Amino acid sequence: MHRAFPVLNRRQLLAGAAGVSAAAMLPVKAWAQEGRLNIRVYTEPDDFDPVDASGFGEALLYGAIYRNLIQYESGDEWSYRLDLAESIEQTSDTTIEFTLKEGQMWSDGYGEITAEDVAFTFERILDPEMNSRILPDVGTLSRVEVTGRYSGVFHFDEAFAPFWWIALPYLAGTIVCKAAIEDAGGRITTEVPPTVSGPYRVRELRPGERWVLERNEDYTGDIPAEYERLDIVYIGDEASAEIALEAGDLDFTEVSPGSVTRLQSNPPAGTAMSMHPSLFYVWVGMNMEHPKLQDIRVRQALQYAINVNAIIEAAWYGVAEPSTGIIAPGLIGNRPESLIPPQGDPQRARELLAEAGVENLQVTLNVLNDVTFTTAAQVMQATMAQAGIQLNIEVHESGSFWTLGVEADGDRWRDLEMIMNRFSMLPDPSYATAWFVTEQIGDWNWERFSDEEFDRLHREAGTETDDARRDEMYRRAQDIMEESGAYRFITHGVTPNLFYNNTVPGTRPDGLPLAQYFRRA
Known part of the structure; x- marks a missing residue:
């Protein structure tokens, strides 16, 4: 059976699709409140530049501070929603055309996000001198043609069906600012990026411990930051993470399979558990x-x-x-x-x-x-x-x-x-x-x-x-x-998550967190 070419447009997904409440469409100051969220990650995000990304730790971080043309939905079924894209369509086996929403901004005075930024993002991955570890994710992509300030075309040497699922909404699809990268000398080498576009921005990195994020007041998307501060906390061992959550130092963590029965029968006060089929x-x-x-x-x-x-x-x-x-x-x-x-x-x-x-x-x-x-x-x-x-x-x-x-x-x-x-x-x-x-x-x-x-x-x-x-x-x-x-x-495996029930986690269907979707209960 042949798969139909995907087509997404803003009219079809104006509400942001499932997983984002109507309240999320309100202006930032009307929706977000004071507060702090601590999410545990099992592998430390240690790549400052998306072109060097190597795994889910970076995906969790970048999902909070950057944007993609499309991004994964939070929920029980695999799907994606429009983010920077006003529309995006597979127009042939070897072309995907996109149009950006107008008025989407970079922080810190770097101006509007344009098709030049999109093309620059993918050209860096394709550049052999960048030695990007996520080059396999873009498959047969050969170039990105800029056709207007807000429009462009992805060109492929051959059809590459996985592009919709492993590139556009994930690491390779993390759009970076061309002007900021050039100002930085061609690569981001500091923990605080020169500019971001997501609902959060980096305040500081405490190596081996956590990334401290804060609300990005320049954010122009439709999933504004729910929390004043978001900490991505690195704890490699699940048993240690469980102790941290029970001590109140975490709000959300994956737990070990061996703890499931105990935590289901005798959960820490004020917590809930969810179980997810894993893709690991x-x-x-x-x-x-x-x-x-x-x-x-x-x-x-x-x-x-x-x-x-x-x-x-x-x-x-x-x-x-x-x-x-x-x-x-x-x-x-x-x-x-x-x-x-x-x-x-x-x-x-x-x-x-x-x-x-x-x-x-x-x-x-x-x-x-x-x-x-x-x-x-x-x-x-x-x-x-x-x-x-x-x-x-x-x-x-x-x-x-x-x-x-x-x-x-x-x-x-x-x-x-x-x-x-x-x-x-x-x-x-x-x-x-x-x-x-x-x-x-x-x-x-x-x-x-x-x-x-x-x-x-x-x-x-x-x-x-x-x-x-x-x-x-x-x-x-x-x-x-x-x-x-x-x-x-x-x-x-399985993905059992433990979290305080004053939090509504945003997760992929396999249970991995999507920080930008977390909300208060």
Whole structure:
């Protein structure tokens, strides 16, 4: 079935669509009140310039201080709403035309937001000298043509269906001010940007602790700041975040699956909980270039030695399900089952090691210092022993962990053997496969996995407009990953959120917060 080209115009979505109350359309001073909101984020936003963005931490920050042509809705279903765009329409397989709302302003005297800013934003990502880590998000985009002060056209070399879901409303679609970037010397290098456009602005950064935001009095959009002050608080460990919320230091946090039953039966006073299906994917990866793991039979033995069911029961307390790949249920490309059963097979693992002539195998698993992942690692240690494999565990704080496989950050990738990792996800399968192509080796592809068919499928599926065909291609791509022996898929998890009931959280359908939508109850 072919997907119809999306069309959005201001008349259709004048009310801001679902998730934004009529009161949000009032002027800022009539709607926003005194107050402060503390939202926890699990990974610290540490990239000052959107062209350098690397994950959800930045997405949460940028959603509060910048604007996009369209942005995700808050609610239970994936959808998007107009933001800077008055209208935006896919006019052919390779063109998207947009018109901006007039009178949308940058802060601090930088004037009106124009189509030149939009073109400049995407041209920076395309510029090889910028070395943008979000370049894969824009796919086959070749250029942005400015056709008027408020209008322009995105041009693609080939059709790229994911652009609507992973670029326009997310990191790559964060519009920056051309004049401000040029004044800054070509890149934002300070925590306080020279200008912003969102409902909040940066007051200060306390590294390793929090971003402190305040209301942007120059904001001209229709989702004004509800709070005088918004703190994005970095706490990597969910157990620590729960303690912080119960102490009144947080208003909203994701909690660990192991706490769900306790918090549901005995919640802290004045709190509520919501549960959301997650798009995250958790897996155990093997560095294919490490001398211990170059033999595919050894990697396959490790796959069979990992009991996913036991991991989920202990680390996710049975509230999650085993995953079949990196693409979650409900999305194009989700596989009905994995090639290796979730319970594994210790005997098959022993047979594969014997075929490879390997005895007394010892391997090291690297994990984040997070109670869910450390528990999962301990379960792996016990169950893999049944296959005669000794698993050693190395636990890392966030700053150390996220540089393990990055060549630009040193040579530690050479000694990397196994990792338990978790990536965030968006509602298009290309956002999952993008990080495992050959060109991502040494950046996000820590398994150093390289397969020509996989690379081709990722590329062609991104330009395919037939959903049934895309589904087949992404399923096959995940088969290739699993057949390589470099991946053992664990779970997509769940997203349980705990918050004070005087707050109405704004979240994506997968439970991740959208700070700009938070309101008072």
